[in-house]
Amino acid sequence: MEGENTCLNSELWHACAGPLVSLPTLGSRVVYFPQGHSEQVAATTNKEVDAHIPNYPNLPPQLICQLHNVTMHADVETDEVYSQMTLQPLSPQEQKDTYLPVELGTPSRQPTNYFCKTLTASDTSTHGGFSVPRRAAEKVFPPLDFSLTPPAQELVARDLHDVEWKFRHIFREQERGVL
Incomplete structure (x- = not known):
């Protein structure tokens, strides 16, 4: 999976993107x-625009498109x-047509509950766990069985690269919840 x-x-x-980032919904019109x-591609690949991207002199400076996939x-x-994003340019006639947004999919959304912690060396040592504030654990993790x-x-978590990480969520009164 390397490089993919x-x-x-x-x-x-x-x-990961943060609360200020939003994406258009499928079926919406975008510019x-x-x-x-072209400039973005050149900047991220450290190559000249003319050397990497073909020049299309008849292409308008902006295109009205419909979003088909994200x-x-x-x-x-x-x-x-x-x-x-997969975009389909609209013809001049399609651009003039009355636009009624069609819900083609569920809009992506920010998670309602999550907890972030930058792990330290002691969190990743061999003692087998790291502390999570009780309030965060109760808000984010499934309820514990207090009869045990x-x-x-x-708990099984997946990271950005689809790697599974298994954790044992344990409640310890003196440590306010340990994962």
Whole structure:
């Protein structure tokens, strides 16, 4: 899977992208700027626009398009998230037609509950766990079975590269919840 960018779960993608990022819904109309796209490609590949991207002199500076597909990805090396969109340019007549948004899919959304923690060296040591504030654990994790001593459960998490991580969620009163 090295070098390959796979599609991500919408909630995970949005959690990584941040609360200020939103994506258009499928079927919506968007404006595509070919020149800006060419400049973006040149900047990210460290190549000249003219050397890498063909010049289309008759292409308008912006195109009204309909969004047909959105996939969410993360760069394998940097974990930077980005989206890939499939656009269909609309003809001049289609642009004049009355536009009624059609819901072709479920809009992607920001997760309602999540907890972020930058792991330290002690969190990844051999003692087998890291502390999570009780309030965060109760908000994000499935409820614990308090009939067990100590209350515990196994959690499976996936990272940006679809790698599974297994954790044992244990409630310890003095540590306010340990994962």
